[in-house]
Amino acid sequence: MRKFLLLIPFFLVACASSRFESGFSPVYVTNTSKYMLLPASEIESPIDTLERMEADFGGQHLEADLYVISDENQLSVTIFNEFGATMASLLYDGSTLDFESEFFPKKIKAEYIVADFQFALYNADSIKSALEKIDVDFELSSEQNLNERTETRILSKKGKIISKITKTYSCTENENREKLLSIHYENFLRGYSYLLTLL
Numbered sequence: 001m002r003k004f005l006l007l008i009p010f011f012l013v014a015c016a017s018s019r020f021e022s023g024f025s026p027v028y029v030t031n032t033s034k035y036m037l038l039p040a041s042e043i044e045s046p047i048d049t050l051e052r053m054e055a056d057f058g059g060q061h062l063e064a065d066l067y068v069i070s071d072e073n074q075l076s077v078t079i080f081n082e083f084g085a086t087m088a089s090l091l092y093d094g095s096t097l098d099f100e101s102e103f104f105p106k107k108i109k110a111e112y113i114v115a116d117f118q119f120a121l122y123n124a125d126s127i128k129s130a131l132e133k134i135d136v137d138f139e140l141s142s143e144q145n146l147n148e149r150t151e152t153r154i155l156s157k158k159g160k161i162i163s164k165i166t167k168t169y170s171c172t173e174n175e176n177r178e179k180l181l182s183i184h185y186e187n188f189l190r191g192y193s194y195l196l197t198l199l
Contacts, residue, residue, distance in 0.1 A: 027115040030157055030189065033134040037114055039094040042122045046071035047180060055194035070121055075114060119153065120165045120183050131155065147171060149178065162189045
C-alpha cells in the first residue's frame, strides 16, 4: 500500500488546484502553454496490453502493473497493486473522462495522465499540429537496430527540452506489424519519468 500511495505525487505533477470533475481542462505542457486533449480516434496504432510501470519522482521509485487499451474509441488504463487488486481506473473516449479510485485524492487531474499517453501513442502529425498552436515544438526521429526500432519524440520550447519519449518496437520478418515493447517517458520540466514495459 505504501508503494502505491507514492503514485500520488506522480499524477499530481503540474496540477494546479481545480475541481476533480474538470472535464477537459487544458493541460499545462509548460507554465504558459495549454494543450487541449485530442479525440481518441487520433491513436496511431491500437494497443491492448498488460504493462509493468516503473516510475521515479522526487527521488522516489515505485512499481505497479497497468492494463492499457487504446484504440479509436477509447483510452482505458487500469492500475493494479502487487496482489492484482484494482487500485484505480481511467476511461477517456473523447467526449467523457472518468477517473475512479478510493486511494487517490479527488484533486488529481486525469487530463494530465491522458496527455502523457497521447504524446506517446497518438498520431505524430496530429500531436505536432496541436503543439504548434501553443508554441511547443515536436520532433520525431527513428532508428533501426537489427530486429528493433526505436522511435523518439521530443517536446521542447525555445530550444529547451520539456519531455522525451522513447518507444521501442520489435520488427521481425515473420510478424505482420511492429510490436510495441516499451515506452520510456521523461518529463524534465516537471521532474518525473516512467518506464512502461510490455508483460
